[in-house]
Amino acid sequence: MIHTIPLLPEIQLRCFRDTRFKQEGLSIQFVRPMRKEEAALNALLPAVLLRGCETAPDLRDITLRLDDLYGASLGAQVRRVGDYQTTGLGCSFMREDYALAGDKVFAPMVAFLEELMFRPKLENGIFSEDFVAGEKRNLLAAIAAQRNNKRAYAHAQMLKKMCSGDSFGIPRLGEKEDVEVITPQGLYAHYQTVLKESPILLFYVGAADPQEIADLLRPIFAKLDRAPVALPPQSPFRDCGKGDVVEKMDVAQGKLCMGFTTPITLRDKDFVPLQILNTIFGGGMISKLFMTVREKLSLCYDISSTCYGNKGIITVSAGIDCDKDTAVRQEIMRQLAACQAGDFTEEELSAAKQALLAQLQSTHDSPGAIAGYYTTAALSGLPLTPDAYAQAIEKATAEDxxxxAKSLELHTVYFLRGEK
Amino acid sequence: MEKQFYPEVGETLYRTTLENGLQILVLPRSGFSKKLCYFVTDFGAIHTKFTMDGADYNVPAGIAHYLEHKLFDMPDRDVTEEFATLGASPNAFTGYDMTAYYFSCTEHFQENLRLLLEFVSTPYFTEQSVAKEQGIIGQEIGMNEDNPDSVLFELLADAMYENHPIQTPILGSRESIAQITPEVLHACHKAFYRPDNMLLCAVGDIDPKEVETIAKELLQDIPCPKVTAQRQWEEDLTVKTPYVTRSMEVAMPMFQLGFKSLPLPDGDAGVRQEIIGDMAAEALFGESSRLYLRLYNEGLIDASFGGGYETIEGMSMLSASGDSEDPQAVANAILQEAAALAETGISQEDFLRMKRSALGRRIRGIDSFDSTCFRLCAYHLSKFDYFRFPHIYEEVTKEEIQQFIKDVVTEKRMCLAVITPNKEEA
Structure with missing residues (x-):
C-alpha cells in the first residue's frame, strides 16, 4: 500500500510499507528540468557527494561506515523522466531483524545519508578540487564508454537526432563539452540552487510505519533554507524535422534503429492500447518483429521495440548484417502495417495483455520495481494506479x-554499419 | 518432500529426489505474485568430452549453447507462443558449467511447469532447423565480437589456461558450430538431459507437493544412460602467457587481471574456499581497501573497477577488471599490496567488518527471486546447501584469507589482458 505524505512545501514522501522483504530502501531525489545547461552538473553532483562528507572524508571511510551497517549499499541516482532529470542518492540496507542483537541499521543509515547529502567535505567553502576533478574523469569515461555497447550507443544516437528540438534528445549524463567546463565553484553554486529550489521526492520501501519515517525525515529537511520553484508540466514531443543517418564504425554487426512518433502519451486514455500495440509489435519473444525478422527470416539476432510513454515515441532496434538494412527496414514497416490493419490474432492480443499484466503484478515483488513504478508515475503524471492500469489492459479491444498503431509515423532511421 | 527451516535467513526449503534421480527444490514465498522456475542440467560449454554406454564422444565447441537454442523446437508446436498464451516469459542461458531453462509467471503456474518439463525433455531436431540456427548463432557470435567485455574475458581465459576448455568461448566459433548435426545434438541431450543429471527449482507462492507430482508424472519414464564426462583438467598454476592485448573500437584501455587458483572441492569446503576468495578480493582491492582508495585518488582506476573470485568447474581465479590508462601499473600495485598484506596481515577489526558486510549483502540478496533461484541451483550442483552460508561465514578465519592471498596473488600465477582503443585514422 502506497502512502503519499506531503512533508513540507514541494517535498513529498512516498512510503510503501511491506514486511516481506529482508531489506529496506530509501532514496532522496531532487527533480530538475532536463536542460543542456545543467544535465552534466546534475549527473556529476551525487558522484561528488559520494566522495566524502565531514564525518567520512574519503571513499574508504564511506565504505567502512556502510560495511558496519551490514554491507548497506549506497549509490548516485541520475534518471530521466520525460522533461525532468532527477539527481540524488539511494540506499538499500538489511532489516535490523537479521542483525546481531543490539545492532542498529535504520537510524544510523538515515543519519549517514543526511551527512553525505547536506554536509559534504568542503575546501575553502566549496567542493574539493580533487573530488570534482576525479568525478569529472569518471563521468567523461562513462560518457565515452557508451560507445562500447553498440546497441545502446546506436539507440542513443538515434534519439539524439530524432529529438534535436526536444529535451529528450539531451543525453541523460550530459555531453562531454559540458562536463569539461565544470569547476568546483560552479558545481557548488549549482548544488545550493538544487537544495533551495528543487522539488524533492523521498521514497521509502520496507517494514517501518510510514508515520515514523515522516517524523524522522521532516526535521532533516526543515533545516534547509528553501524557496521551492514548481516545475512546468511534462510536454509532448517537439518535432524539429526528420532525417536519416548512417554512421560507420569498425564493427562486425550493424545496428539499425528506427524512431516512430505518436500523439499519444502516458497521460492519455489511449496510452494502454499503445502499450499493448508495442508489445504485439516488438515487445517480447512472440512479437511480430521477433517472430518474423529473427525466427522466420533469420535476418537478425535480436530485435525489439520500446515505448517511451512520456513523449509518445516508439523505437525499434535490431542487430543485423551490414548489408541487410534495406530488407530489415522493409520488413519492420510491413509488420507495422499489419498491426495498423488489425492483422493480429486473438492469441497475440491476449498474450500481450497477459505479459503486461504479469509485469504489473510482479512490480510489487521487488523493492526496486516498487520505487521505480511509483516515482515514475508521480513524475510523469501517469493517472493510473496499478489496479486501474490492470483494468484498462483487460478492457482494451483489438480496435483500440x-x-x-495507426497513430504511429516513422520519423528517423539510424544505421550503424561496419567500415567494409 | 523433506522440509527444512533456516532460522538465520528466515527461509524454508523443500527438497526431494525422485526415483530416477531428478532432484527438486521448492522455496515457497507466500504473499508474492511472481513465480519463478528453473530446470537445470549439469552440462555446460566445457563438457565436450564424455563416454556414454561405453562409446567415446568428442563434440564440437559451442554445442551446449546450440542445444539450448534448439530445444525450444517441438514438433508442430511453438513453445514460446504457448508460454506467452499462459502469460509466462520463458528464457534460457548456457554457462561454462551449466545450462538453465526457466520461466516466470504470475498465473497458470502448473501449466507453465508442464510446458517447461515437456519441451526440455523433448529433443526434436531436423537437418533444416539445425542448419537455420547457424545464421542466428552466427549473429550472436558477431555481437559478442563487438562486445569488449566478452572479448576481454575470452582473451584472458585463452592466455591463462593450457588445457581447461574455458579457453574456448561458450558460443563456440563459426567453424565449430558448422560441424553440429542433429545426431550430435541427440547424443548430448541423451547424455546430459537425463533426470539424474538435472535439477528442478521453483520459488514463489507454490505448493511443493504439486511440483513433485507434475515432475513425477512427466519425467518418470525417461531413461538414464551411463555417462561419464570429463570434469577435471590437468592444469599448472603458472599461466600460459602472462600478457595479452588487442585493439578494438573502445573509448579507453580496458583490462582484466586473473590469478590462477585451484578448483573448488564439493560441499562445505568448496563454499568455504569461495567465501575466502571473495573476502581476499575485498581485503586486497575492494572498495574498503587502502589500495582501492590510493589507486582511485591517483586516477589509475575509476568507478568501473571491480573484482572478485570466479569459479567454474575444474578452475577458479581471482580477478579484477576496469578501465585504466595504465593497466600494468594497476597490476604491479596489486602484486605489491598482496606481498605487504601477506607480511603484515589483516587486522581483526577489518576482518570482522568485512564478514558482517558480506553476510548482510548475501541476506539482502535473498529478496531477489532470480538471484536466489540461480544460487540455489548452482550451489546444489556443487553439493552445498545454500542457506547454510551464515555458518560458513562464522567459521572462516583471517589466517585463511591471508594464506590465500599469499598463495594466489603472485606474479607467476598472474595474467593481464588489455584491450586498447583503435588508433585514430590519420
Whole structure:
C-alpha cells in the first residue's frame, strides 16, 4: 500500500510499507528540468557527494561506515523522466531483524545519508578540487564508454537526432563539452540552487510505519533554507524535422534503429492500447518483429521495440548484417502495417495483455520495481494506479490497439554499419 | 518432500529426489505474485568430452549453447507462443558449467511447469532447423565480437589456461558450430538431459507437493544412460602467457587481471574456499581497501573497477577488471599490496567488518527471486546447501584469507589482458 505524505512545501514522501522483504530502501531525489545547461552538473553532483562528507572524508571511510551497517549499499541516482532529470542518492540496507542483537541499521543509515547529502567535505567553502576533478574523469569515461555497447550507443544516437528540438534528445549524463567546463565553484553554486529550489521526492520501501519515517525525515529537511520553484508540466514531443543517418564504425554487426512518433502519451486514455500495440509489435519473444525478422527470416539476432510513454515515441532496434538494412527496414514497416490493419490474432492480443499484466503484478515483488513504478508515475503524471492500469489492459479491444498503431509515423532511421 | 527451516535467513526449503534421480527444490514465498522456475542440467560449454554406454564422444565447441537454442523446437508446436498464451516469459542461458531453462509467471503456474518439463525433455531436431540456427548463432557470435567485455574475458581465459576448455568461448566459433548435426545434438541431450543429471527449482507462492507430482508424472519414464564426462583438467598454476592485448573500437584501455587458483572441492569446503576468495578480493582491492582508495585518488582506476573470485568447474581465479590508462601499473600495485598484506596481515577489526558486510549483502540478496533461484541451483550442483552460508561465514578465519592471498596473488600465477582503443585514422 502506497502512502503519499506531503512533508513540507514541494517535498513529498512516498512510503510503501511491506514486511516481506529482508531489506529496506530509501532514496532522496531532487527533480530538475532536463536542460543542456545543467544535465552534466546534475549527473556529476551525487558522484561528488559520494566522495566524502565531514564525518567520512574519503571513499574508504564511506565504505567502512556502510560495511558496519551490514554491507548497506549506497549509490548516485541520475534518471530521466520525460522533461525532468532527477539527481540524488539511494540506499538499500538489511532489516535490523537479521542483525546481531543490539545492532542498529535504520537510524544510523538515515543519519549517514543526511551527512553525505547536506554536509559534504568542503575546501575553502566549496567542493574539493580533487573530488570534482576525479568525478569529472569518471563521468567523461562513462560518457565515452557508451560507445562500447553498440546497441545502446546506436539507440542513443538515434534519439539524439530524432529529438534535436526536444529535451529528450539531451543525453541523460550530459555531453562531454559540458562536463569539461565544470569547476568546483560552479558545481557548488549549482548544488545550493538544487537544495533551495528543487522539488524533492523521498521514497521509502520496507517494514517501518510510514508515520515514523515522516517524523524522522521532516526535521532533516526543515533545516534547509528553501524557496521551492514548481516545475512546468511534462510536454509532448517537439518535432524539429526528420532525417536519416548512417554512421560507420569498425564493427562486425550493424545496428539499425528506427524512431516512430505518436500523439499519444502516458497521460492519455489511449496510452494502454499503445502499450499493448508495442508489445504485439516488438515487445517480447512472440512479437511480430521477433517472430518474423529473427525466427522466420533469420535476418537478425535480436530485435525489439520500446515505448517511451512520456513523449509518445516508439523505437525499434535490431542487430543485423551490414548489408541487410534495406530488407530489415522493409520488413519492420510491413509488420507495422499489419498491426495498423488489425492483422493480429486473438492469441497475440491476449498474450500481450497477459505479459503486461504479469509485469504489473510482479512490480510489487521487488523493492526496486516498487520505487521505480511509483516515482515514475508521480513524475510523469501517469493517472493510473496499478489496479486501474490492470483494468484498462483487460478492457482494451483489438480496435483500440489498431487505432493506436495507426497513430504511429516513422520519423528517423539510424544505421550503424561496419567500415567494409 | 523433506522440509527444512533456516532460522538465520528466515527461509524454508523443500527438497526431494525422485526415483530416477531428478532432484527438486521448492522455496515457497507466500504473499508474492511472481513465480519463478528453473530446470537445470549439469552440462555446460566445457563438457565436450564424455563416454556414454561405453562409446567415446568428442563434440564440437559451442554445442551446449546450440542445444539450448534448439530445444525450444517441438514438433508442430511453438513453445514460446504457448508460454506467452499462459502469460509466462520463458528464457534460457548456457554457462561454462551449466545450462538453465526457466520461466516466470504470475498465473497458470502448473501449466507453465508442464510446458517447461515437456519441451526440455523433448529433443526434436531436423537437418533444416539445425542448419537455420547457424545464421542466428552466427549473429550472436558477431555481437559478442563487438562486445569488449566478452572479448576481454575470452582473451584472458585463452592466455591463462593450457588445457581447461574455458579457453574456448561458450558460443563456440563459426567453424565449430558448422560441424553440429542433429545426431550430435541427440547424443548430448541423451547424455546430459537425463533426470539424474538435472535439477528442478521453483520459488514463489507454490505448493511443493504439486511440483513433485507434475515432475513425477512427466519425467518418470525417461531413461538414464551411463555417462561419464570429463570434469577435471590437468592444469599448472603458472599461466600460459602472462600478457595479452588487442585493439578494438573502445573509448579507453580496458583490462582484466586473473590469478590462477585451484578448483573448488564439493560441499562445505568448496563454499568455504569461495567465501575466502571473495573476502581476499575485498581485503586486497575492494572498495574498503587502502589500495582501492590510493589507486582511485591517483586516477589509475575509476568507478568501473571491480573484482572478485570466479569459479567454474575444474578452475577458479581471482580477478579484477576496469578501465585504466595504465593497466600494468594497476597490476604491479596489486602484486605489491598482496606481498605487504601477506607480511603484515589483516587486522581483526577489518576482518570482522568485512564478514558482517558480506553476510548482510548475501541476506539482502535473498529478496531477489532470480538471484536466489540461480544460487540455489548452482550451489546444489556443487553439493552445498545454500542457506547454510551464515555458518560458513562464522567459521572462516583471517589466517585463511591471508594464506590465500599469499598463495594466489603472485606474479607467476598472474595474467593481464588489455584491450586498447583503435588508433585514430590519420
Amino acid at each position: 490497439v489498431a487505432k493506436a
